[in-house]
Structures are given as structure tokens and as C-alpha cells.
Amino acid sequence: GDKVKQSPSALSLQEGTNSALRCNFSIAATTVQWFLQNPRGSLINLFYLVPGTKENGRLKSAFDSKESYSTLHIRDAQLEDSGTYFCAAEQQGTGSKLSFGKGAKLTVSP
Amino acid sequence: GPKVLQIPSHQIIDMGQMVTLNCDPVSNHLYFYWYKQILGQQMEFLVNFYNGKVMEKSKLFKDQFSVERPDGSYFTLKIQPTALEDSAVYFCASSLQGEDTQYFGPGTRLLVL
Numbered sequence: 393g394d395k396v397k398q399s400p401s402a403l404s405l406q407e408g409t410n411s412a413l414r415c416n417f418s419i420a421a422t423t424v425q426w427f428l429q430n431p432r433g434s435l436i437n438l439f440y441l442v443p444g445t446k447e448n449g450r451l452k453s454a455f456d457s458k459e460s461y462s463t464l465h466i467r468d469a470q471l472e473d474s475g476t477y478f479c480a481a482e483q484q485g486t487g488s489k490l491s492f493g494k495g496a497k498l499t500v501s502p
Numbered sequence: 503g504p505k506v507l508q509i510p511s512h513q514i515i516d517m518g519q520m521v522t523l524n525c526d527p528v529s530n531h532l533y534f535y536w537y538k539q540i541l542g543q544q545m546e547f548l549v550n551f552y553n554g555k556v557m558e559k560s561k562l563f564k565d566q567f568s569v570e571r572p573d574g575s576y577f578t579l580k581i582q583p584t585a586l587e588d589s590a591v592y593f594c595a596s597s598l599q600g601e602d603t604q605y606f607g608p609g610t611r612l613l614v615l
Contacts, residue, residue, distance in 0.1 A: 423601055433591060435606040437503060478545065488533055488600040489558060492545040 395419045396481055398493035405469045405500050413477055413496045417460040421481035424455045424462045425490065429476040438464070438477075469500045504528040506607035508594050509576075514613045520582040523610045525594030527577055534577045535595040535604060536569065538562060545593065551577065552600070584614045 397416045405411050415424070426438040439446050441455040441462065450470075455462040462479055476497045480490035507526040515521050527534055536548040549559040551569055566585070571577040577596075581588055591611050595604040 425604065427606070432608070433611075434608045435593065437603060437605060440603040480545070482601055486558070488597065488602070488604075489535070489547040489550055489560075490537075490545075490604060491547070492537075494544045 394494070395483070395491040396479060396493040398477075398479060398496050400496055401494065402497045403499070405466075405498065407469060407471060407500055407502055409469055411466045411469060411498070413464040413466075413479075413498075415462045415479035415481070415493050417462075417481055419460075419481065419491065420484040421455075421457060421460065421462075422484045423482045424453075425480045426453055426462070426464050427478045427480065428473075429478060429495070431475060435478070466498075469498075471500050471502070474498055474500045504531075504605045506594055506596055506605050508592075508607035508610050510610060511608065512611045512613075514615065515584055517586055517614050518583045520580065521584055521612065523579040523581075523592050523594075523612070524576040525578070525596075525607055527594065527596030528598075528605055531596035531598050531605075533597045533600055533602070534569075534571065535597075536579050537593045537595065537606075539591045539593060539609070541590070548579075548592075584612075586614050588612060589614045 424441045428436045439453040443457040445454040450467045452465045476495040480492045509524040534551045537545045591609040594607045597604045
């Protein structure tokens with residue numbers, strides 16, 4: 393089965409509203425990265441997390457290794473937040489390779 | 503932030519031909535990676551590379567695939583010969599240390615006809 397399960401797979405928001413994306417891990421994740429893949433296909437780094445939380449502007453992310461999940465909260469969504477959000481995890485004992493979720497497509501409309 | 507470059511951005515080749523994808527990683531990074539993304543699907547790990555050697559490869563890293571970084575130049579992924587199922591976007595990434603933030607390039611879109 394999938395090592396990293398993302399939910400929801402797609403989400404539509406109006407500008408100014410808030411949302412939360414989630415990843416559940418069936419592996420012993422040691423670190424988590426969140427990316428935004430823009431419409432051109434480029435991956436933009438959002439967060440690199442060891443267990444704990446980080447905040448950057450309107451984005452906030454948390455990683456709980458014991459409960460095996462990570463979340464990404466988007467506050468006051470803007471049009472430029474549209475794209476596909478991926479989480480990826482490094483697995484304990486497997487070295488530095490990332491296992492990715494299937495992505496969450498976010499569409500922000502006026 | 504740190505930039506990883508990939509050349510070319512697009513490549514169209516005939517099945518059976520050889521192709522080399524080039525990656526210019528972040529200058530002081532020591533760990534290099536290739537990932538494969540088939541259209542609309544998730545990213546899949548192919549291989550990682552450190553100190554001139556492959557550390558780990560996945561089942562997707564077929565015998566026709568090879569990687570190298572001769573003399574600190576481009577980190578390359580070579581496919582010889584190519585097959586139809588190799589059509590995908592190939593992303594290069596690099597990191598300073600093993601368990602560290604991986605920075606991704608913009609991808610090379612490979613189409614095998």
C-alpha cells in the first residue's frame with residue numbers, strides 16, 4: 393500500500409478562506425517535506441520538518457512522528473496558492489530518499 | 503532559495519535511442535537524487551548518489567539506467583536504450599547532507615516515441 397497518504401486529493405477554496413491538508417504515514421517517518429508544484433511543474437520548497445511545527449507567513453505545518461501524520465494549514469488563501477501540494481517523508485533506516493504522497497490539488501478562486 | 507538547474511527542459515527521442523539528462527545541483531551540496539513523475543501521478547524515487555557512488559536505487563531504476571557526476575560537473579542520468587515507458591518528467595534534487603532539505607530542479611520532460 394501507499395507509504396504516504398494525502399487527503400484531500402483535491403480542494404477548492406475562495407480567496408481569504410483557510411484550509412488544512414494532511415498526510416498520514418504507514419512508515420516510520422523521520423522527516424517531512426512539503427512542496428507546492430506550480431502549474432509549470434516546478435517544485436517549490438515550503439517546509440522541511442523534524443517532529444514539531446513551523447510557520448512561514450500564511451502557512452503553518454506540523455509533523456507528529458508518534459502519531460505518524462503531518463499537516464499543512466493555509467490561512468487567508470490567495471490566488472497564487474493554487475497548485476498541487478505534495479508531502480514527502482524520509483523513512484527511518486532507508487537513507488535519504490523521499491516517499492511522496494499523491495498530491496492535493498488546490499484551486500483558489502476569487 | 504538554492505537553485506537546481508536541469509538541461510534540457512524537454513527531450514523527444516525515438517525508442518531505443520540513448521538519452522542523457524543533465525542536472526546542475528546546488529554548488530556546495532553533496533547528495534544527489536533522481537525522481538520520476540509520470541503525468542498526473544506522484545513522484546517516485548529512482549536513485550541517490552554520494553561521493554561518486556550510488557547509495558540506493560529503487561525498482562524503477564532499470565539496468566538501462568546509469569548515473570554519474572564526472573569531476574564535479576553535471577550529475578547525469580543516462581538511459582540506454584530508452585523504452586516507451588520511460589516517458590515521464592525526471593526531476594533532479596540535491597541536498598547538503600543525507601537527511602536534509604532536498605531542493606528540486608524544474609524537471610526534464612522526456613517523451614519516447
